[in-house]
Amino acid sequence: MSRPRCERCLRAQDHCLCPLIPHLQSRTRVVVLQHPSERLHALNTARLATLGLVNAELRVGEVFADLDQLLATPGYRPVLLFPGEQAQALVGYAQEGCELPFMLIVPDGTWRKARKLLYLNPLLGELPRVTLGQVLPSRYRLRKAPEAGALSTLEAVVQGLNVLEAPGCFDQLLRPFEALIEGQIRAMGRETFERNHGGR
Incomplete structure (x- = not known):
């Protein structure tokens, strides 16, 4: 029999992360398009990101039929992270000198599945692409990054918002993520973690 889950963060109720999830305002609209296979992943960082931001939403699927309407939302410039x-490194709104904030579209899944989302939703491929300039090291200590600079979806959102909305800081979004990582390390045992992950 499975343990009861929190309906909000989808964690087992005795490991609910909701008390650690902030309630942050942002000028930037964040829309995460999540591949269905990620929804019940043990480390569903995309969900944590959108729960912690007032101006954010999580959409789960492979094909998003109303994508044209979403991208036409007034008051935002849609870009694909x-x-x-052709991708341009993000710079702060203050430097950019433009009054219209971004709608930051963030695909969530493995690189292969994220590319599939772009293939199945051609409108995404037509969007201007943006990337993080200087990428801070990932705090995702349980997983070996597939390449240098690889981040979880939550970390990418936090770093992007920290650049765009500087001097604002969105690091509070990382609190439930760090608690989640620590809980997994405790469950496997510190010694096993040190042996398998080199204490990263």
């Missing part, structure tokens, strides 16, 4: 040859 995804690497590519």
Whole structure:
């Protein structure tokens, strides 16, 4: 019999992260498009990101039929947070000198599944692409990054918002993520963690 889950954070109720999730305002609209296979992943960082931001939403699926309506939301410039040859490094709104904030579209899934989302939703491929300039090291100590600079979805959102809305800081969003990581380390045992992950 499975343990009862919190309906909000989807964690087992005795490991609910809701008390650690902040309630932060942002100029930037954050929309995470999550591949269905990620929804019940033990470390569902995309959900934590959107729960902690007032101006954010999480959409789960492979094909998003109303994407054209979403991208036409008044008051925002839609951009895709995804690497590519034409991708521009994010800079702060104060530096950019533009009054209209971004709608930051963030695909959530493995690189392969994120690319599939772009393939199945051609409108995403037409958006201007943005990336993080200087990437801070990932705090995702339980997983070996597939390449240098790889981040969880939550970390990418936090770093992007910290750049765009400087001097504002969105690091509070990382609190439930860090508690989640620590809980997993405790469950496996510190010694096993040190042996398998080198204490990263």
